[in-house]
Amino acid sequence: MAKAPNASKEAKKAAKAARKQASRDQRKQLWQAFQMQRKEDKLLLPLMIGTFVVIVAIFVLIGVLAGLMVFLIPLGIILGGLAAFVIFGRRVQKTVFTKAEGQAGAAGWALDNMRGQWRVKQGVSGTAQLDVVHRVIGKPGVVLVGEGSPARVKSLLAQEKKRVARVVGTTPIYEVVVGNDEGQVPLKKLERHVTKLPGNINRDRIDQLEGRLDALGGRGAAAGMPKGPMPQGAKMRNIQRAAKRR
Numbered sequence: 001m002a003k004a005p006n007a008s009k010e011a012k013k014a015a016k017a018a019r020k021q022a023s024r025d026q027r028k029q030l031w032q033a034f035q036m037q038r039k040e041d042k043l044l045l046p047l048m049i050g051t052f053v054v055i056v057a058i059f060v061l062i063g064v065l066a067g068l069m070v071f072l073i074p075l076g077i078i079l080g081g082l083a084a085f086v087i088f089g090r091r092v093q094k095t096v097f098t099k100a101e102g103q104a105g106a107a108g109w110a111l112d113n114m115r116g117q118w119r120v121k122q123g124v125s126g127t128a129q130l131d132v133v134h135r136v137i138g139k140p141g142v143v144l145v146g147e148g149s150p151a152r153v154k155s156l157l158a159q160e161k162k163r164v165a166r167v168v169g170t171t172p173i174y175e176v177v178v179g180n181d182e183g184q185v186p187l188k189k190l191e192r193h194v195t196k197l198p199g200n201i202n203r204d205r206i207d208q209l210e211g212r213l214d215a216l217g218g219r220g221a222a223a224g225m226p227k228g229p230m231p232q233g234a235k236m237r238n239i240q241r242a243a244k245r246r
Contacts, residue, residue, distance in 0.1 A: 037092050044091055048084040055080035097188040104130040106187055107147040107178040111136055114191050117203070119210045125160050127152055133160045137209050140197035141172035145190070153177055167212045172200050 038044050059076025063069035097110070108122035111134055119137040124144075126132035131148025133156045144160050146153035157175045164173055174197060177184045185193045201209075 033092055034088065037088070037095060040095060041091055044088065047087050047091075051087055052080040052084045055083055094188070104148070105132075107145055107190060108132070108134045110187055110190050111145060111194070114194065116195065117206070118194075119206065121213070124216075125156050127156070131156060133157055135160070135164070135213065136194060137206055137213065138194075138197075139199035139201060139206070140174060140194075141200050142168055142209065142213070143174045143176060143194055143197065145176045145178060145194075147178040150177060150179065150181065150184070163216060164213065167216065168209055171205070171209060 056073070056076040059072045059079070060069070063072035063076075066072070105122075108120075111118070111120045112122065114120070114136075117138065121135040121137075123132050124135045127148070129149065129152065131152040132146070133153070134145045134147075136143040136145060142164055144157055144164070146157045148156075154177070157177070161173055161175065176190070176193065178187055178190060180186050
């Protein structure tokens with residue numbers, strides 16, 4: 001019986017150490033991302049520093065005029081730092097999407113990184129040419145997202161919609177083609193497009209649909225798709241060959 005408090009203390013100590021390590025890892029990743037972005041984006045530092053200085057200067061001026069410098073200057077520093085960090089995050093995101101655009105698997109990667117309660121299944125169907133359809137379940141219903149050759153993707157989406165419709169009943173099914181042509185959704189706007197779809201179903205219905213659709217499994221050569229944007233320099237033939245074998 002005496003061991004229980006000790007075990008509890010050890011568990012708390014281990015959890016605390018794990019949180020500290022996670023925090024260190026996160027700071028390290030942010031620093032690495034900053035260094036990489038700074039080398040590629042010459043405007044990053046000027047924009048971050050300029051934004052910080054302008055916001056702090058505004059609060060200093062207001063503080064002088066209102067006689068509240070003690071309160072407003074620290075607030076200006078905090079808000080300036082936050083604004084600079086937001087700029088950093090947005091420019092990193094823009095760089096990432098620019099590099100990923102047009103690469104096989106980029107849409108699946110973007111969907112996997114969406115914020116919120118979304119059930120994403122990459123590569124539910126595809127071809128040996130690396131055309132693929134991803135499935136997203138959320139409050140709008142079922143969203144089928146295709147990437148690749150528009151002609152082949154259109155056919156894939158139609159086939160997958162028929163499969164899905166057999167098990168989802170009256171639940172809405174949306175189709176999205178990722179691309180920059182008319183009627184398509186650019187990669188960088190994919191998350192916004194999906195999250196702005198109207199809410200039609202609740203959490204319980206989402207859970208039900210996920211179980212039913214997972215039972216359908218996948219089709220075609222989608223199992224050979226890379227889980228994320230294809231690395232630059234990757235050999236298309238090798239990936240296609242792997243897809244065909246599957």
